[in-house]
Amino acid sequence: MSKCSVKSALVVGAGIVGVSTAYALQKEGVKVTLVDRKGPCAGTSYGNAGAIVDGSSVPNAMPGLWKSVPSMLADPTGPLTIRWSYMYKIAPWLLRFVNESRPHRAEANAAALRALTKNVASDWLALTKETALDDLVTDVGWLKVFDSDAGFEGTKSSRDMMIRHNTEFEVLGMRELRDLEPNLSTIFRHGIFQKRSRFLLNPERMVVGIADAFKDIGGDIVISDIHSLQSDDKGVTAIGSGGVLQADTLVLCTGAWSKNLAGQFGAKIPLDTERGYHLMFPVIEDKPIQRPILYGEKSFVLAPLETGVRMTSQVEFAGLENGPDFRRVRKLIPYAKKMLPSLVTEEKDVWLGYRPSLPDSLPVIGPSPKDPKVVFAFGHQHYGMSLGPTTAKLVRNIILGQPQAIPLWPYRANRFF
Numbered sequence: 001m002s003k004c005s006v007k008s009a010l011v012v013g014a015g016i017v018g019v020s021t022a023y024a025l026q027k028e029g030v031k032v033t034l035v036d037r038k039g040p041c042a043g044t045s046y047g048n049a050g051a052i053v054d055g056s057s058v059p060n061a062m063p064g065l066w067k068s069v070p071s072m073l074a075d076p077t078g079p080l081t082i083r084w085s086y087m088y089k090i091a092p093w094l095l096r097f098v099n100e101s102r103p104h105r106a107e108a109n110a111a112a113l114r115a116l117t118k119n120v121a122s123d124w125l126a127l128t129k130e131t132a133l134d135d136l137v138t139d140v141g142w143l144k145v146f147d148s149d150a151g152f153e154g155t156k157s158s159r160d161m162m163i164r165h166n167t168e169f170e171v172l173g174m175r176e177l178r179d180l181e182p183n184l185s186t187i188f189r190h191g192i193f194q195k196r197s198r199f200l201l202n203p204e205r206m207v208v209g210i211a212d213a214f215k216d217i218g219g220d221i222v223i224s225d226i227h228s229l230q231s232d233d234k235g236v237t238a239i240g241s242g243g244v245l246q247a248d249t250l251v252l253c254t255g256a257w258s259k260n261l262a263g264q265f266g267a268k269i270p271l272d273t274e275r276g277y278h279l280m281f282p283v284i285e286d287k288p289i290q291r292p293i294l295y296g297e298k299s300f301v302l303a304p305l306e307t308g309v310r311m312t313s314q315v316e317f318a319g320l321e322n323g324p325d326f327r328r329v330r331k332l333i334p335y336a337k338k339m340l341p342s343l344v345t346e347e348k349d350v351w352l353g354y355r356p357s358l359p360d361s362l363p364v365i366g367p368s369p370k371d372p373k374v375v376f377a378f379g380h381q382h383y384g385m386s387l388g389p390t391t392a393k394l395v396r397n398i399i400l401g402q403p404q405a406i407p408l409w410p411y412r413a414n415r416f417f
């Protein structure tokens, strides 16, 4: 595809990946229609912790992780749950995950993750300056804290991985933690601080703001639940509840819901969902913390959004169809209070979201195996909010035939087959 041959595009899915992609293409003069079954920010981009993690290089499938799975599952407040009725469905994904945790695979995935995330902060800065949304991004970094020596020591292989892949971080002791976050409980003995990371004060307002900026430069938004994709020599057709839409090219950005639509374009992608919850505590005048903070031993985050403190929870394997189990996140309230004694723990809202995840912790970004007019951009797992603007640049370059800053083969759609 070259710039002159692509005059129009359909971008399906209006989460952070879709709105950023639609904006990037429309800005280049492509006539873009952004399609979503509900409208901008109806999916996982709505409820995340807003951490914009720059230069990440630790895949989830780390060597030896599988050995801790039984103890994780045994702990009712632990970082992982599997809905037993979903076990037979998730088993093949888990086997692939174990395969990806072999040292050489983990090392390759770390390198590919690092390549993708190394310009996250500057890509966000560029997009938010252009769209006048930069007041929603703060440069407060990303902090992980540990209340035990054993918890911190357990991160040694991740820290070694970060060092090998040039991810900048600082190790903080008790006094430095106190200086950075005075209201944090004194139980915390160790911290890992990624200073270059950013924080979104309101992920929803950001996604909707980018969608509005896209409309301001001439983009269209259509509500339609797409169920079928087709292509021929002339272009691509998307058929859904809102009728038939056609364009020269199509970008599939439907997050955790991408598997079936991608399957219509020859891709057998082991996409599943690592579900995660959030619970909102009320807005208070003085923010008790300044940045998103992960409680390492309990694997949850407290994030000081403009709408209140958001607690985001761990990982649940239960697919897209099973209902929520909000006890998962409510069980963590005492630990949130332990972490931040001044926190007002009145529940304002609770939510379930669906991280779109592949076993190698990398997204799919690239042309579909069946027809290069259909481009895939989904599977951003725990870092989708961080990677929206970067993914948009890569997709724009694919569609316009422009050079890429990084090789895209680690993210290709057919890498599992």
Ligand SMILES: Cc1cc2nc3c(=O)[nH]c(=O)nc-3n(C[C@H](O)[C@H](O)[C@H](O)COP(=O)(O)OP(=O)(O)OC[C@H]3O[C@@H](n4cnc5c(N)ncnc54)[C@H](O)[C@@H]3O)c2cc1C
Residues within 6 Å of the ligand: 012, 013, 014, 015, 016, 017, 018, 035, 036, 037, 038, 039, 040, 041, 042, 043, 044, 045, 046, 047, 048, 049, 050, 051, 052, 053, 224, 225, 226, 227, 240, 253, 254, 255, 256, 257, 275, 276, 277, 278, 312, 313, 353, 354, 355, 356, 377, 378, 379, 380, 381, 382, 383, 384, 385, 386, 387
């Ligand atoms: C609890 C939690 C905390 C998180 N914290 C962070 C964080 O701090 N930092 C970070 O970087 N990431 C975080 N993430 C991950 C991040 O939120 C996701 O990776 C990201 O939002 C995925 O964006 P997306 O645009 O790919 O998908 P989504 O935001 O899910 O958007 C997909 C869109 O596609 C639409 N759609 C689906 N199917 C169809 C169809 N058939 N037809 C039309 N439209 C359709 C949906 O309505 C939706 O709007 C977190 C995730 C969770 C669950």
